[in-house]
Amino acid sequence: MTKRIWLLAGVILVLALGLVACGDDDDESANTGGDQAAEDGGSSEPPNIAFLPKAINNPYFDVAAAGAEQAANDLGGEFKQVGPSEASAPEQVPFINTLTQQGVDAIAVSANDPNALVPALKRAMDSGVTVVTYDSDVAPEGRQLFINQATADAIAQVQVKLISEQIGSAGGEIAILSAASTATNQNAWIATMKEELKKPEYSKLKLVKIAYGDDDDQKSFQETNGLLQAYPNLKGIISPTTVGIAAAARALASKNSDVKLTGLGTPNQMREFVKNGTVESFALWDPGQLGELAYYAAAALVAGDIKGDPGETFTAGDLGEYTIEDDRSVVLGPPTEFTKENIDDFDF
Amino acid sequence: MKLRWSALLQWETLLVFLLVATFLMGSSIAESFLTGTNLSLATADLMEKGIMALGLTLVIIAGEIDLSVASVAGLSSAILGWLVDRGAPLGAAIAAALLAGALCGLFNGLLVARVGLPSLVVTLGTLALFRGLAFVVLGDRAVSEFPLGFTEFGFNNVPGTLIPWPAVVFTVLAVLAFLVLHRSWIGRQIYAIGNNAEAARFSGVDVDRIKIGLFVTSGMLAALAGVVFTARFASARPDNLLGFELDVVTAVLLGGVSIFGGRGTLIGVVLGLFLIGALRNSLGLADVGAEEQSIVIGTLLIVSVMGTNALRGMQERAARRRPAAPIEGGGRS
Numbered sequence: 001m002t003k004r005i006w007l008l009a010g011v012i013l014v015l016a017l018g019l020v021a022c023g024d025d026d027d028e029s030a031n032t033g034g035d036q037a038a039e040d041g042g043s044s045e046p047p048n049i050a051f052l053p054k055a056i057n058n059p060y061f062d063v064a065a066a067g068a069e070q071a072a073n074d075l076g077g078e079f080k081q082v083g084p085s086e087a088s089a090p091e092q093v094p095f096i097n098t099l100t101q102q103g104v105d106a107i108a109v110s111a112n113d114p115n116a117l118v119p120a121l122k123r124a125m126d127s128g129v130t131v132v133t134y135d136s137d138v139a140p141e142g143r144q145l146f147i148n149q150a151t152a153d154a155i156a157q158v159q160v161k162l163i164s165e166q167i168g169s170a171g172g173e174i175a176i177l178s179a180a181s182t183a184t185n186q187n188a189w190i191a192t193m194k195e196e197l198k199k200p201e202y203s204k205l206k207l208v209k210i211a212y213g214d215d216d217d218q219k220s221f222q223e224t225n226g227l228l229q230a231y232p233n234l235k236g237i238i239s240p241t242t243v244g245i246a247a248a249a250r251a252l253a254s255k256n257s258d259v260k261l262t263g264l265g266t267p268n269q270m271r272e273f274v275k276n277g278t279v280e281s282f283a284l285w286d287p288g289q290l291g292e293l294a295y296y297a298a299a300a301l302v303a304g305d306i307k308g309d310p311g312e313t314f315t316a317g318d319l320g321e322y323t324i325e326d327d328r329s330v331v332l333g334p335p336t337e338f339t340k341e342n343i344d345d346f347d348f
Numbered sequence: 349m350k351l352r353w354s355a356l357l358q359w360e361t362l363l364v365f366l367l368v369a370t371f372l373m374g375s376s377i378a379e380s381f382l383t384g385t386n387l388s389l390a391t392a393d394l395m396e397k398g399i400m401a402l403g404l405t406l407v408i409i410a411g412e413i414d415l416s417v418a419s420v421a422g423l424s425s426a427i428l429g430w431l432v433d434r435g436a437p438l439g440a441a442i443a444a445a446l447l448a449g450a451l452c453g454l455f456n457g458l459l460v461a462r463v464g465l466p467s468l469v470v471t472l473g474t475l476a477l478f479r480g481l482a483f484v485v486l487g488d489r490a491v492s493e494f495p496l497g498f499t500e501f502g503f504n505n506v507p508g509t510l511i512p513w514p515a516v517v518f519t520v521l522a523v524l525a526f527l528v529l530h531r532s533w534i535g536r537q538i539y540a541i542g543n544n545a546e547a548a549r550f551s552g553v554d555v556d557r558i559k560i561g562l563f564v565t566s567g568m569l570a571a572l573a574g575v576v577f578t579a580r581f582a583s584a585r586p587d588n589l590l591g592f593e594l595d596v597v598t599a600v601l602l603g604g605v606s607i608f609g610g611r612g613t614l615i616g617v618v619l620g621l622f623l624i625g626a627l628r629n630s631l632g633l634a635d636v637g638a639e640e641q642s643i644v645i646g647t648l649l650i651v652s653v654m655g656t657n658a659l660r661g662m663q664e665r666a667a668r669r670r671p672a673a674p675i676e677g678g679g680r681s
Contacts, residue, residue: 090585093581101378102633115583116490116581119499
């Protein structure tokens with residue numbers, strides 16, 4: 001009998017551990033915002049729009065949610081955010097089904113996989129739910145509109161512009177600290193940067209090395225030190241990844257180096273380095289504006305103001321007017337540049 | 349015989365009552381709960397857990413446990429994805445995934461039956477081991493390009509009905525498992541092993557072989573669950589079905605299967621399964637997060653073990669007071 005009690009205790013312990021682990025990746029939060037406007041049954045009923053990010057409890061998506069909630073307040077609509085706590089496509093599917101059953105007007109989703117969500121999203125659209133994607137798209141048949149944070153061109157151009165401004169007219173050697181050598185986004189941006197560097201205004205900038213930090217903090221730190229040793233005349237580093245730029249900033253600060261640094265980073269990561277002068281400026285789109293635009297676009301689709309066809313225009317509150325591109329997407333606009341002057345206006 | 353049916357009736361009556369209560373609760377907190385499409389979707393969401401629960405029921409009644417089922421399913425999904433990605437024909441890839449599941453089960457079974465290690469420890473180890481292998485096979489990526497027929501099977505209903513195809517697979521397997529457990533000599537030997545393995549051995553039951561066979565069956569069914577899951581989400585990932593063992597073990601124990609072996613019925617397990625599914629679905633529609641849902645499911649697991657034990661204790665005390673009644677029996681038919 002004692003043996004059985006121990007067995008029972010063991011099973012319960014193991015499953016309790018499993019429960020914790022399981023809870024970890026199934027987490028979901030729901031917060032309702034916006035005016036809980038009374039249903040008046042009219043055609044101008046305020047929209048009820050749900051956001052399904054790649055994962056919740058992620059600062060980036062929390063800022064996007066805050067932007068969406070702002071838009072919901074402005075429109076008198078309803079907003080909620082649900083999602084898994086780990087970025088996994090199969091875990092997003094049940095949320096799509098649940099939202100469809102709940103009868104929300106629209107779902108805005110940031111997809112963890114371009115294909116896996118498509119069948120569920122199609123079924124949602126068949127039931128009359130409007131589907132838009134933001135931040136990360138699905139195959140076009142799975143959504144009505146994609147809210148794109150920025151085009152690859154704009155992202156590459158702003159980084160070359162910033163490093164050029166920081167180094168000054170004398171120019172010199174620059175290096176790129178990227179993520180993994182196979183990273184799709186980064187490679188596309190780097191290709192565009194190389195084109196950009198051919199322009200006459202950047203003729204004095206010479207790209208000498210592309211290093212790969214694999215989006216690993218330690219490795220990015222070491223690669224930065226390696227660049228400084230291998231290229232004593234190095235004037236600047238572009239790191240088009242949020243992990244890389246933070247690690248590079250730490251490496252430069254620890255050596256008190258005057259090598260310039262820019263790239264894509266979040267204000268919270270970079271605040272101390274901007275304030276102590278290690279980094280003058282960097283860029284990223286504002287996820288809050290992305291969430292806001294996604295809400296306005298979904299609301300316009302729900303209201304029937306737009307159908308998602310190329311060339312249609314709609315107004316997204318204080319963000320202004322947007323036009324739908326040929327691939328049924330809307331581009332938020334050029335990335336936001338962060339400097340000592342404006343960095344305290346952002347919290348993400 | 350008499351006692352078995354009356355015992356079954358008591359626990360199952362309670363489960364049916366709980367299931368009805370959950371449905372009432374579900375329809376009161378979310379008006380979309382009692383709609384055809386929702387019940388169809390909720391059923392589809394439950395089928396992998398159900399398929400794994402069938403194998404696990406047999407293992408637990410034989411007095412062992414298999415905690416590695418969800419990891420075997422994940423490994424099966426990874427192997428399937430890896431092979432399809434390399435251009436293997438779908439049929440061959442599915443066969444390889446099922447074979448891998450059988451081998452996983454064989455590994456568990458040999459360690460338990462031949463080496464004599466406790467199945468709790470062995471399958472806790474392989475829970476981690478097989479999940480790790482899944483990541484080795486596929487790396488940290490997903491395969492989502494599958495033949496259309498495969499994903500349509502996962503996603504569509506039987507034409508003209510609201511019955512999802514995976515539910516058809518589950519129903520066929522559940523009937524087979526029922527026949528094996530309750531209508532065949534294998535089932536009688538499984539109960540005998542679970543009640544008293546030594547006594548079964550002395551009565552000529554090849555305990556080791558049956559146990560190994562049960563682990564292989566559990567592994568294959570888990571692999572099949574992995575294949576069905578891959579079809580339903582058109583996505584093979586090494587972390588597919590992560591953490592599903594909680595619901596599977598809960599469904600089996602809630603169904604009235606004794607964690608100490610020798611007792612339980614398949615009908616109870618199916619009821620337990622749908623009880624969990626109805627609970628999770630209605631809570632989900634009410635925007636209760638999966639984390640909070642897990643609190644409910646975990647509590648349910650412990651309460652169900654205590655409940656079945658208490659019920660059994662009462663039955664045994666009653667039997668002792670009436671020495672004429674046969675106290676033997678659990679699940680012998």
